[in-house]
Amino acid sequence: MSEGKTIIQVEDLAKHYGEVKAVDGVSFSVQEGETFGLLGPNGAGKTTLMEILCGLRRFDNGRVTVCDFDLTKNPYRVKASIGFCPQETLLYDLLSVRENLAFSASLYSLDRKKFKERVEFSSKVLGVGEFLNKKVEKLSGGMKRRANLAASIIHDPPIIILDEPTVGFDPTIKREFWELIKNLKANGKTVLLSTHDMYEADEICERVAIMEKGKIAALDNPHVLKKTIGGGPSLLVKVKESQQDKACRLLEKYDCTVVDSEIRVSATNPWKMMTEVSEMLASQGVYADRIEIVEPTLEDVFIKLSGRKLTEEEANR
Amino acid sequence: MNSIIGIAVKDTKTFFRERGTVFWTIAFPVLIMLLFTAIFGREIPFNANIGIVNEDGQTQITESVLSGLSSTGFLTLRNFSDAAEAMRELNATNVRAVLTLPQGFTQSLFLQNASVSLIIDGSNLDVARLIEDGIKTFFREYYKTFHNQTYNETYVEPIVVNAETSFVGEKKGYKENIVPGMLCYPLLFSSMVVSTGAIVYEREKGTLKKIRASPIRPINVLFGKTLAALFQTTISIFIMVVLAILLLSPKLNWDFTLLVPIMFLGSMNGIALGLIVSCIGRSPQEASNAATTVAIVLQFFIGMYFPIDYLPEFMQQLGRIIPMTYAAQAIRDIMVRNATLGNIALPLATLTISTIILYGIGILLYKRWVEK
Secondary structure (H helix, E strand, O other), X not given: OOOOOEEEEEEEEXXXXXXXXXXXXXXXXXXXXXXXXXXXXXXXXXXXXXXXXXXXXXXXXXXXXXXXXXXXXXXXXXXXXXXXXXXXOOOOXXXXXXXXXXXXXXXXXXXXXXXXXXXXXXXXXXXXXXXXXXXXXXXXXXXXXXXXXXXXXXXXXXXXXEEOOOOOOOHHHHHHHHHHHHHHHHOOOEEEEEEOOHHHHHHHXXXXXXXEOOEEEEEEOHHHHHHHXXXXXXXEEEEOHHHHHHHHHHOOXXXXXXXXXXXXEEOOOHHHHHHHHHHHHHHOOOOEEEEEEEOOOXXXXXXXHHOOOOOHHHHHO | OHHHHHHHHHHHHHHHHXXXXXXXXXXXXXXXXXXXXXXXXXXXXXXXXXEXXXXXXXXXXXXXXXXXXXXXXXXXXXXXXXXXXXXXXHHOOOOOEEEEEOOOHHHHHHOOOOOOEEEEOOOOHHHHHHHHHHHHHHHHHHHHHXXXXXXXXXXXXXXXXXXXXXXXXXXXXXXXXXXXXXXXXXXXXXXXXXXXXXXXXXXXXXXXXXXXXXXXXXXXXHHHHHHHHXXXXXXXXXXXXXXXXXXXXXXXXXXXXXXXXXXXXXXXXXXXXHHHHHHHOOOHHHHHHHHHHHHXXXXXXXXXXXXXXXXXXXXXXXXXXXXXXXXXXXXXXXXXXXXXXXXXXXXXXXXXXXXXXXXXXXXXXXXXXXXX
């Protein structure tokens, strides 16, 4: 974690939609220059929380301070300090990228000189220079997302909030985007992003808050979370669906969890245990398709906390 | 200010890139203008087919009557050999009226007890009245001439009504009366339709989120949208004024120092009304339908086509509380009656106050919506 001053402070934040508690007593802080992730499935309250921070939604209880400005008392100061990049591309298709950037700049009252500087920055760091004069409707998906990010941070805000920035991207573009975020961090920006992609959170976040049902279930460095909550390495056993119940009964004596069609067995000595489990299953007529040793991931952390998986398929269901 | 202009510039650029929108923005005033020119641009705006049944035969008198009727210019005569055939044509609406010169008409004229029969199609009372008044006037004038020539003395009517129509400046015709009403079209339709799309389009597309996440205040968003809508409305007004002058050449008082402030305030009223509809509408389609309905209903209340005195009393009262009525009246007063700044002070004040009130409502609705 970066050692800096607190730039975002959220205390006991709550937002209800009737009986539904979208955000339920959430507290956390983000340090200046840090990349902070909100990890959780859809409906966990990540987007609501981010939209509250950006002044797009009212909240029912709690306190939010951004760059020392209280969100309730100084909403416009807070908004000026944040560059918000939502999931959807918020650009005008009939305008060129430059025109879209100019419009965004006007919303923050940027002068010409500053605008020129920021366009140069966006060209260099976000790579929008090659399609600056193209109409948005002519751009590819990846270009649109880069232009969208450039428009969101045209005013050079100290904080960048990204809501599911890589959802729907193919792995190559996703990696490119991670590099862009790292570049922004290298330029001194504080990044708060939401994701339900554990690899993304692991790859780029210094700290991660795992959200479930509007609450923060755990918050720490990904490495620490994996070590303290995810446990040590485990065996991943994959059997045919018809034999899954039998395999589960046989493995009951071990500390195991079943998620979808995979059986995870806690192992203190994984190499020794792999042979033992394999032989025991085979002796009972259960033949594993695959047995492998896996290191804990943030997904394991989530499974331990919620008892369910955090895959994109799960989240999108 | 930068952000207000930014929104206006963005909206204007988007407008010019949407070719269909540009086309219809220009086509609307052009079509309305061409339509009105075709209908009201002629010197004689009315002509009716009249069936003639001449039972008196061809005499010098009947010939001169029929030739006189023909030369009035507003009647086209069709001769029928008998009344039954003429009535069939009347019932089939092929002629507007049937005029019968009865047997002995010529003789009875000399005896000063002549009469003719006029049966008029009553399906359109205005047209029926025009035909009746026109033919009565013709026979009165015809008898004067006949009397003067036959008896060699001047015919004196028992009571003479010296009627004349008063005009400020030059004599005004149909087109002079219709042009001020036509100029209200863009104030009502263009301004409302353009501004209605403003907020609801951004909301539908999701781009309103970007605007709301920025430090721009709600009132500035509305001002930016207003500037762009005002620009587009001005295009419509400009086209309409140019076409009115070119196609109709109306003899009107084009005092732009008075017309511009009235049209500006009228447009602002329409735009504010559109923004209110925009904040209420949940989809562009719903907002567009609402704006069109409101504009179509309002056009009957504000005196665009006819004076609001023609309306039933309760509708007149309603018309008087609609700000656009004052804009329509002021435009007519300036152009037809050469009104001065003093004469239009009340409409100017009313429109200014209503603009402020409507914008107040618009801002409240917008804020209420964004803070949900």
